Amino acid sequence: MQQRREKGLWNGGLVPYGYKNVDKKLEIDEKDAEGVKKIFQIFLETQSLAETRRRINQLGYKTRKGNIFCKGSIDNILRNPIYIGKIEHKGKLFDGIHKAIIPEAMFLKVQSLRRIQIRPETKIKRPFLLRGLLKCQECGSVMTPSYTLKQEKKGRRYIYYYRCTKTCKHDWQSCSIKYVNANRIEEFITKKLTNISKDESTIEKLVRRINQDEEQRLSPLREKEKHLQARIDEIDCKVKKLVSFLSESDDRLFPTVKKELSGLEQEKKILEFDLEGVRLSIQKESKEKFEAKIVLENLRNFIDRLQEIKDEEKPYLFQYLIKDIIYGKDEIGVNLFYLPNFRANLPKHRQSGGTARVTAGGEPVLPSFVPSYIGLKNRSRWLHNQNRFKLSPLFYLA
Ligand SMILES: [Zn+2]
Structure with a gap:
């Protein structure tokens, strides 16, 4: 039997789906081979055994025994090297004499995907603190809670991720960010917010820059205002002169x-009319100046509250303070809400059907929408040593 295999001959037994037995040799069964190709194609597209099973059964393909496919049988097909013309023996692959159904490159790609199968979140109890907040810097997609099951000696272990949804909708290669470990990013954001809540000077610098940027944004309008006013003054002066000249x-x-x-x-x-318009635009465009004191208070209240509440309530508190988090390869940006009445408006949490809902006086809480941006750079440092991480304030106004 060993010899048969090493010569690339099929050793008998159950004929693999997609082939038929002709004189103890494997030959392609055209109809079933179509099914094999479809299974590989659908899996590459969806990266999900469940979805592959659903679609292949929907298309009406049946197993050798005429049954519908289950996830296990699909997985067996996806990892069987017989489909690239190989015979496996004692963990080694030998070239078979039968014809391949699947190109080798496609097969290898499927193997790499099978290893990192990240499943979408289903009935996982774990609260994802940053649910709905993370955005992929590369493609702008939302990053959504996901998990994978890792097989270990002790048993199966869950690993949680936030996954770029572009890789769910298209394929795994469509975005290079792909995913971020959930524990790591949540810990990082919490730690970072805790640290800057104690760092008065950084917040002050940040707020100053945001205010300066705001002024800068208005400066063309202010320039125009000045120019118009100057011309009006000039005219007034001329009129005065002419009038006095006239009398003499x-x-x-x-x-x-x-x-x-x-x-x-x-x-x-005409000038006065223009001036009026410019002043109106300035009024409309200019926002209240940010105060460092309030940003600091927001952060401190947030950190205090975070320690008091239950895990399943935490995501709501994060949503209250944070507008979004832009996750990039080299930096992570956090947009915070500016909440002048943080403590007074702090959401009350109540249990409802097992999940926490955020309400204040029965009304859903919507923070006043004034974003500021804190840039956290050098992710590679963060990965190795969080303490060496340097916070560099950027500014951003949406
Ligand atoms: Zn992406």
Whole structure:
């Protein structure tokens, strides 16, 4: 039997799906081979055994015995090297004499995907603190709670992730960020917020920069305002001169000077109209100045409260303080809400059907929407040594 295999011959037994037994040799069964190809294609597309099973059964394919496919039989097909023309023997692969159904590259890709099968969150009890907040910097997609089951000697272990949804909708290669370990990013964000809540000078610098940026944004309008006002003043001055000139000169000059005066008045009217418009825009565009004191209070209240509440309530508290978190390869940006009345408006938590709901006085709480941006750079450092991580404040206004 060993010899048969090492010569690349099929050793008999159950004929693999997609082949038929012709004189003790494997030959392709065209109809079932279509099913094999479909299974590989669907799995590559969906990266999910459950979804592959659903679709292949929907398409009407049946197993050799005429049954519908289960996840186990699909997984067996996906990892069987027989489909790339090989025969396995004692963990070694030998070239078979039968024809391949699947190209080797496709088979290898499926193997790599089978190893990192990250399943979407189902009935997992674990609260994902950053649910709905994480966004992938590379493609802008939301990063959604997911988990994978890792087979270990002691048994199976859950590993939790936030996964870029682009890799769910398209394929695994469609975004290079792919996923981030949930424990690690949650710990990181919590620690970072705790640290900066004690770091007055960093917050002050950050807020100053945001306010400066705001001023800068308005500066073209302010420039225009100044320019218009100057021209109006100039006209007023000219009018004054002309009027006094008029009172001292003789009547023959009257019509010319009057014409000039009316022209100036006309221009002034237009300028005043423009000025009014510019002032309105400034009023509309300018926001209240941020105060470092309030940002610090927000953070401290958040950290205090975080320690008091139950795990399953924590995601709601995160959503209250944080607008979003942009997760990139080299930096992580956090947009915080600016909440002048954080403690007064702090959401009350109540249990409802086992899950926490955030309400204040029965109303859903929506934080006043004033984003600021704190950039946390150098993720590679974070991965090895959190203490060496340097916070560098950036500024950003949506
Ligand atoms: Zn992405």
